[in-house]
Amino acid sequence: MNKNKKIILGTLASAVLLAGSCGVNAQGDVAGVVGNGSDVPVCQALSDQVHLLTNALTNKYDVHCYSFQAIRGQKVLLVNQMPDTERFMKIEYSVDGQWRTRSQNETTVVSDLNPGDSVKVRVTHRHDQPYQAASYKLSFGSYPIMSDVTLIGPPVVNRVPVADTGWVVGLQTHGELTYQLQYSDSVGAPLKGSQAVLTMYSNLKAEEPDLYKVAPADDAGKARLTFKLDKCYSGEHFSERNDIRGTHYWLSNYNVVRWFVYDGYIGPEDLKEKSKVPAAFAHICSQQLNRGRAGRW
Template identity: 25%
Template sequence: MDTFYRHILIIALAFTGLGMNPISAIADPTPPATDQNETSPQIVELPDKLNTIIDSLTHDSDVKYYSFTAIRGQRVLINQIDPANAPWLIEYKDGDIWKTKYGDEAYTTPNLDVGKQIQLRVSRKPQHSIPENSRYEILFGSAPRLSDHQVTGDAEQFTPYFGKHRAYRTLDWQTQVVDYKGHPLEGVRVTLELNINQDSNSSYIASQGTSNKSGFIRTSLSLPACHGSKATDPFWIWQHGFRTKWQLTYNPGNWFMYPNSHEKGGVGSKNGEKVSFVHICTQRIIR
């Protein structure tokens, strides 16, 4: 047997002894690339609160996923901040179907089954470009509502005449923010809007606060001096053990209060029911 055939026989015996197929042995060892559509997306699991997502997409075809679990079966809120002309496509998963969240109004689910998971997907809108260094801001998590509220002022002695919602120079207000199962929510911004003279169509004064770990907000609002368009008849009140006659000038106003992300969870509304308020301008003792 000549040298060439001996070499062929030795190579064949070697492969046979190692249990190898000569074709596969000389194949490219690099495994084929996996199609990206076949991989599971990376999903960011969010904590049990109303979360503020501030993020961006790394490129035009990038997609980000977020998930929130309604562990008490509470309502879930999705709200995009400053959506006007934004390049972001915001979608949420309803069953097996992805639905687009449109417009600048918050979307709120009904009460859910305990442990129900809601997914959110952010991508680029078709035919939109993403400006450099742009970021999206989305509220996603427990829908907030106000479970308790108090609005009081620095004129308690006049409560019998005007009722409880009146103030002279300082208005104090407080509330508690909870989800729709009564669980306190931390970090929710709440606004009280006050009109101190509704007869003259004056603009609203805004006062804001952010809920603490127990969901509570307590803060104050300083009121400007005013000229009263109305005056009371002289009336008597007991104060510090003495009976005193007073006459006041005032303006009737109103207020409403709401979580910034979810006005339907508040008290009153700008275009609907409001709570009456009296701004006392002057207070005079009649001797």
């Protein structure tokens, strides 16, 4: 009996995964794949998570095949993190036994699956192209969904104004931060395997992100990372704030850092969406205690 499957296709910018260019180790739980050189490849079954599969075809007739079972009927993600390889490689996926060829730079999300349904992916070399010994990198498995995204830092006693710059900087730090979040699949089960990429603009003059921190999701779907920012000098903003006794004041120099978190396995599509709504925090560069009351709050 043919099942009615709904395939949702989105469009990706033709870019390599940004997080990968910032030191992300592209490793999945798969040691290798097998192919028998025929039209019926032997597919390697993947575990219940989302994977980043890195491998290379050994010759023009090599066939690599992976199979993922949607145990809970959850959505399944397929993304080629190296879209340029599709000039000479063909990446196909199968639902209900019919193979479909992906369009280059396409994000594929397979939905409306029943519990226990399988999705297969096949990687082959295009026969009309000369053989190229290049690696491929695929995100494949449960579609990752982030929730409870939090950025926290140790308490700052001598705080700078929260909204003087036009950005709300309730979070303030001298350099140490922790970001954490929860991953789940589309039916709410904790999801292992994906990578959350904290993306930051170091000051308000920065037009492109220039700071990145990557946290992998553990078996419970939790991603957490504590890190220190590089010390900043000559921040863009200054403030004078009286201390609690009113007999001294603090002269503070700081930057406003914009930030957002996107999923590294979904890649540029999620980066583009999450970058539309950044938050901000204050990175305090220096503070000096002076006698007397401040001229303003």
